[in-house]
Amino acid sequence: MRWPRARLWTKLLLSHSVAVLVGVVTLFVAASALGPDLFAGRMAHLMGNGMGAMMGSARGVTAAMESDLNAAFQASLTQALVVAALAAALVAVVVSAFVARQIVHPIEQMLHATRRIAAGHYAERVPIAAANAGDELARLAESFNEMASSLEQAERRRLELVGDVAHELRTPIATLEGYLEGLLDGVIEPSTETWARLHDEAGRLRRLVDDLQELSRVEARQVSLAVRPIAPSAVVEAAISRLGTSFEDKGLALRTKVPPSLPKVLADPDRSVQILTNLLGNALRYTPSGGTVDVTAEVADGAVTFHVQDTGIGFAPELRDRLFERFYRVDKSRSRALGGSGIGLTIAKALVEAMGGRIWAESAGPGRGSRFSFTLPRAGS
Numbered sequence: 001m002r003w004p005r006a007r008l009w010t011k012l013l014l015s016h017s018v019a020v021l022v023g024v025v026t027l028f029v030a031a032s033a034l035g036p037d038l039f040a041g042r043m044a045h046l047m048g049n050g051m052g053a054m055m056g057s058a059r060g061v062t063a064a065m066e067s068d069l070n071a072a073f074q075a076s077l078t079q080a081l082v083v084a085a086l087a088a089a090l091v092a093v094v095v096s097a098f099v100a101r102q103i104v105h106p107i108e109q110m111l112h113a114t115r116r117i118a119a120g121h122y123a124e125r126v127p128i129a130a131a132n133a134g135d136e137l138a139r140l141a142e143s144f145n146e147m148a149s150s151l152e153q154a155e156r157r158r159l160e161l162v163g164d165v166a167h168e169l170r171t172p173i174a175t176l177e178g179y180l181e182g183l184l185d186g187v188i189e190p191s192t193e194t195w196a197r198l199h200d201e202a203g204r205l206r207r208l209v210d211d212l213q214e215l216s217r218v219e220a221r222q223v224s225l226a227v228r229p230i231a232p233s234a235v236v237e238a239a240i241s242r243l244g245t246s247f248e249d250k251g252l253a254l255r256t257k258v259p260p261s262l263p264k265v266l267a268d269p270d271r272s273v274q275i276l277t278n279l280l281g282n283a284l285r286y287t288p289s290g291g292t293v294d295v296t297a298e299v300a301d302g303a304v305t306f307h308v309q310d311t312g313i314g315f316a317p318e319l320r321d322r323l324f325e326r327f328y329r330v331d332k333s334r335s336r337a338l339g340g341s342g343i344g345l346t347i348a349k350a351l352v353e354a355m356g357g358r359i360w361a362e363s364a365g366p367g368r369g370s371r372f373s374f375t376l377p378r379a380g381s
């Protein structure tokens with residue numbers, strides 16, 4: 001399609017040419033109107049001072065000469081103006097064609113890039129010409145490129161997610177398939193135990209799908225947060241009561257130290273409890289019997305920090321950021337066997353950040369316990 005360029009280019013060319021034409025016509029009219037009078041004035045002055053004194057008797061001859069001179073001046077002026085106007089118009093057309101191209105070309109490049117991006121080529125970028133550096137066109141090109149790179153990242157994340165999900169679904173499906181094949185071939189007994197295992201696997205799949213749905217909602221910022229002031233102790237109590245007697249059942253000591261004097265936090269109560277429950281659930285899962293889990297909260301820098309410290313399996317300190325990545329598990333088979341989906345911490349991180357806090361993990365190393373902490377903004381700060 002050539003017309004968009006042709007139209008803008010022609011418009012710019014025409015607007016420049018009209019401006020030049022108006023200037024030339026004004027120059028022409030002004031010079032023609034003023035030139036002869038100014039010339040006649042100067043001639044009269046000259047005649048009066050010099051020639052008039054010398055040739056007082058020959059006034060008739062002088063008048064005739066003056067009129068000839070005026071006519072000659074008028075003719076030369078018109079000729080010079082016509083030539084100058086033609087030259088100016090020619091130069092103006094050439095220059096405005098060049099300038100119009102300088103403006104139209106980057107726009108054309110952007111048009112081309114938008115079409116490429118629309119066709120799925122997310123790596124497309126528009127070059128920023130040195131001649132346009134700093135102007136509106138360069139800024140437009142820069143923000144276009146920024147938009148293209150966020151689209152590219154979103155697309156990459158989408159592809160990664162699809163790949164990860166497929167990978168995660170494969171294992172439970174393969175297990176289910178294995179049991180069903182065994183049952184069909186008569187290799188596996190159709191006992192209560194077998195049905196219970198099948199039921200467990202199906203439950204695992206459902207939990208994974210639920211977590212994925214939650215993750216996609218949180219990452220797309222589609223969770224509605226009902227933020228209000230809430231006491232940190234209420235968050236801790238609710239999270240602990242959700243886990244019921246699990247700590248006792250596993251032989252773990254659960255200790256809490258949340259001073260009642262702590263200021264309230266400004267957060268969604270349900271989501272805050274969900275985050276802490278997730279960290280407590282992990283502590284429960286990754287701490288062997290006989291261990292201890294401590295839940296504490298303290299105030300610092302306009303926020304309240306919650307800590308969940310355990311004496312469990314810990315992790316290598318360099319992995320502390322990776323634990324929050326989607327599907328990252330230090331020990332895949334162990335986590336899966338313990339019912340983990342590998343996205344609990346990713347969801348917790350997204351929720352904490354959506355509420356204006358941050359979350360991090362620390363450990364002195366494998367087997368040396370770990371501490372997971374998150375902050376929530378202090379109400380009224």
Ligand code: ADP
Nearest residue numbers: 282283286323329330335340341342343344345
């Ligand atoms: P999962 O469902 O596998 O527990 P999470 O996202 O909650 O997934 O945690 C990711 C990984 O972080 C876990 O697989 C485990 O390797 C590690 N992790 C989480 N909590 C703890 C903890 N309290 N102690 C040691 N490792 C932990």
